[in-house]
Amino acid sequence: MTTVTHPLLRLAARVDAIQPFYVMELAKEAEQLKHAGRDIIDMGIGEPDFTAPEAVVEAAASALRRGVTQYTSALGIRPLREAIAQHYADAWGVEVDPARIVVTAGASAALLLACVALVDRDDEVLMPDPCYPCNRHFVTAAEGKPVLVPSGPAQRFQLTAGDVERLWTDRTRGVLLASPSNPTGTSIDADELRRIVDAVRARGGFTIVDEIYQGLSYGERPVSALSLGDDVVTVNSFSKYFHMTGWRLGWLVVPPTLIDAFEKLAQNLFICPSALAQYAALACFEPATLAIYGTRRLEFMRRRDFIVPALESLGFKVPVMPDGAFYVYADCSGVTHPAAGNSAELTKAMLHQAGVVLVPGMDFGTHAPRQHVRLSYATALPKLEEAVERLRGLFSA
Structure with a gap:
């Protein structure tokens, strides 16, 4: 040989x-x-040590038996996008057009799509330090430059509007936030979040807010960044609150003008999210x-x-x-x-x-x-x- x-x-x-x-x-x-x-x-x-409730498991088994396991729309099945939109109205008091919802292969795919869509080579993206490590790597994968902003206890380990105003340059393209945050478990104060969005908007930038832990909030009902304008991009997931980590299912809510661009990218990069996981996730929104x-x-x-x-x-x-x-x-x-x-x-x-x-x-x-x-x-x-x-x-x- x-x-x-x-x-x-x-x-x-x-x-x-x-x-x-x-x-x-x-x-x-x-x-x-x-x-x-x-x-x-x-x-x-x-x-989470909790796993998907029995109704979700049964919905997956039913989908498997019915053979609904083929490709779906790159944006996700319409019933799930409608269910997610209704959940925003019921849980957070925010009206969202289902057409703005892009179902993805987990929040990681959602963040990658957002960065590929919005970040050009050498664009700088502000984010707090500490933050979820993959966030900066999504920006890097899109050939952008993550700018980590030291964020201590005095500001709840979160970015502030003052940071945005102080650090924004001609190279800055936007901000990537998480509320509540991994690794700190802290949320951005609603008024501070509004100031951040206003500061970014005034500079023609984008705001991406990771809200995958929003359902696991322990004080007053948090404010979704979606309430601050339809130009804000939010990321969510079925992994944490819905306890479906290995099912790899998440979603984005994107500005109406960007839906076609995100659909094109999703078609080419991912084809579609898991059909089986999508049909199972419909059961997440049942009252029981x-x-x-x-x-x-x-x-x-x-x-x-x-x-x-x-x-x-x-x-x-x-x-x-x-x-x-x-x-x-x-x-x-x-x-x-x-x-x-x-x-x-x-x-x-x-x-x-x-x-x-x-x-x-x-x-x-x-x-x-x-x-x-x-x-x-x-x-x-x-x-x-x-x-x-x-x-x-x-x-x-």
Whole structure:
């Protein structure tokens, strides 16, 4: 047999500009320990321990039996777009034309579509630091330049209108926000969000707002960015509030004038979202199913109300109470451990010595990442309680 050797294929330069997703790397390490017999409590990945309610599962099974598994419109099936629009009216008091809704293969596909549609080469996009790591990589993949704006506790780890006004240049194209946010679980104040949108609009830019955790808000009913004008682009998902992470289904709401452009891009880049997931998602909006989601939201709030004071009792600082999602962004510099203030080393120690997974701040930006860890409380309360006791033992050793 002749062995043929090939030169190493040259990768596109954008690959080097995209950093590893450290939470997934840590998850792989935790999985290896599990296979070796270790009992690991995972508070790293932001995935609800709840799964799709029975009505959603049955809707998927029914769709499979009926054979409705072929290509759909690139924008998604009309009944689902109408159901999403009705949900905006019922839950958030916002009227949305179903024609503006683009169903996608998860929120990731939605964000990628938005960036491909709106970002040109070398365009700058402002976003807070810390933020969800993939957001900056979506901009990079579109050959734009993410501009991470240090955003501390005083501004709830969020971008402000003052930031927009101060940092906007001739190269700035828009802003990419999330409310509530991953990794901080904090929302943008409604008045501040309005000021941001006004500031961006005055400069001819775009505003993209990731609202995938909006259903998991724990204070007053939040205001959707859609209420601020039909020029705002919002992103949502069936993964978090609707507990369908692996189904890969999300959506965008886009300005009326951009529907044709988004449809063209969706046709070429994705063909269509999963037909099976779309028909299953129709059951998410049935009254009985929505009641289940409401009960689960209260359970997430109960977990938050346990874990925040528990973390503080361990020496962590939580400078801003998370008001949504299922994350806590905590300052680890005050814990009693040799790796205090070095989140990468500390999370390694927590994994290997206590069997507890948290995520180091380096995933989420460059603003004080060594000082912070992210915890996901999307796991059962007894597991959270056990994890706290394990960490208490580690920090008192």
